[in-house]
Amino acid sequence: MAAWRAFLSTSHLLERRIEEQLKAAAGLTHPQYEILVRLAEAPGHQMRMTELSRGAVVSKSALTYQITQLEKAGMVERAKCPGDERGVLAVLTEAGLRCLERVAPGHVEVVREYLIDRLSREELQAMTTAMQKTEAVLRSRR
Amino acid sequence: MAAWRAFLSTSHLLERRIEEQLKAAAGLTHPQYEILVRLAEAPGHQMRMTELSRGAVVSKSALTYQITQLEKAGMVERAKCPGDERGVLAVLTEAGLRCLERVAPGHVEVVREYLIDRLSREELQAMTTAMQKTEAVLRSRR
DNA sequence: GGAGAGTCGTTCACATTTCAACCACACCCT
DNA sequence: AGGGTGTGGTTGAAATGTGAACGACTCTCC
Numbered sequence A, B: 001m002a003a004w005r006a007f008l009s010t011s012h013l014l015e016r017r018i019e020e021q022l023k024a025a026a027g028l029t030h031p032q033y034e035i036l037v038r039l040a041e042a043p044g045h046q047m048r049m050t051e052l053s054r055g056a057v058v059s060k061s062a063l064t065y066q067i068t069q070l071e072k073a074g075m076v077e078r079a080k081c082p083g084d085e086r087g088v089l090a091v092l093t094e095a096g097l098r099c100l101e102r103v104a105p106g107h108v109e110v111v112r113e114y115l116i117d118r119l120s121r122e123e124l125q126a127m128t129t130a131m132q133k134t135e136a137v138l139r140s141r142r
Numbered sequence C: 001g002g003a004g005a006g007t008c009g010t011t012c013a014c015a016t017t018t019c020a021a022c023c024a025c026a027c028c029c030t
Numbered sequence D: 001a002g003g004g005t006g007t008g009g010t011t012g013a014a015a016t017g018t019g020a021a022c023g024a025c026t027c028t029c030c
Helices: A002-026 A030-041 A049-053 A060-072 A094-114 A121-140 B002-026 B030-041 B049-053 B060-072 B094-114 B121-140
Strands: A046-048 A076-080 A088-092 B046-048 B076-080 B088-092
Touching: A002 A030, A002 A094, A002 B002, A002 B121, A030 A046, A030 A049, A030 A060, A030 A076, A030 A088, A030 A094, A046 A049, A049 A060, A049 A088, A060 A076, A088 A094, A094 B121, A121 B002, A121 B094, A121 B121, B002 B030, B002 B094, B030 B046, B030 B049, B030 B060, B030 B076, B030 B088, B030 B094, B046 B049, B049 B060, B049 B088, B060 B076, B088 B094
Parallel strands: none
Antiparallel strands: A046 A088, A076 A088, B046 B088, B076 B088
């Protein structure tokens, strides 16, 4: 259980640290940042709402809310989904992409500083496979 | 960065799974459960508010809220702190302890099922030290 | 070709978290 | 003593998260 305790505390502390950094750097929340990242990686810089919410970062309704926020900030736009009349596409705007490019280095820096660079290659490897195993199980269960 | 991605997704997914289990088993939220656990472990089943909030589980004001909820549920009581007139002690009640004892096995089961038991001894060890290192750094920084 | 079941995104009501401001008390220092 | 500073806990407003319910659409299968 020590493992679990450490995991829990660390993930919360790290989450806070990241939130703080992102807020300071660009006024973004962590969920918002994750959304931008995923959109930037998607082909055409766009993605279906449901698909986006499956990233485990946010629930469906939280996503609706966050996309609205990002739309107000001019970083994302909604578009009709061709071929599926109910669907909505979230599309990254130019401004959104630029913002992401501006913020990403600082974010990565924090993650490295507190997590990645503290670990040996073996530890990092072990943690990654551990996380991936668990992730796979959790995803398959629902 | 794959490591980070995996870590992030997994912690969110796991968090949801746990929340779901606790809610079903006892109508508790995860933060509430953590509070009960820490109180149960504390000498005299009691702890200062601020100390409790340093566990990284919740912020000060969130703690005030949660303790109020737990008080309504009869699982915790507030008491004056002898020797410090401003202080408040959160005290675990009999009912709170019984509830915890009833719920804990199920909770532990979930954590084992999804995280602990999926890992080899070495992986578990590596992950634990990794988490502890990071935790130490994060705590020292503030 | 149409009924029923499932999916998509939004909305609602509500629970919770955050941040800043606040009051009361403790501590320090002379 | 007693003023300044710090700490402990609470509060209020605002932001965000959740789950259930909804309306619109698609799909499947007869």
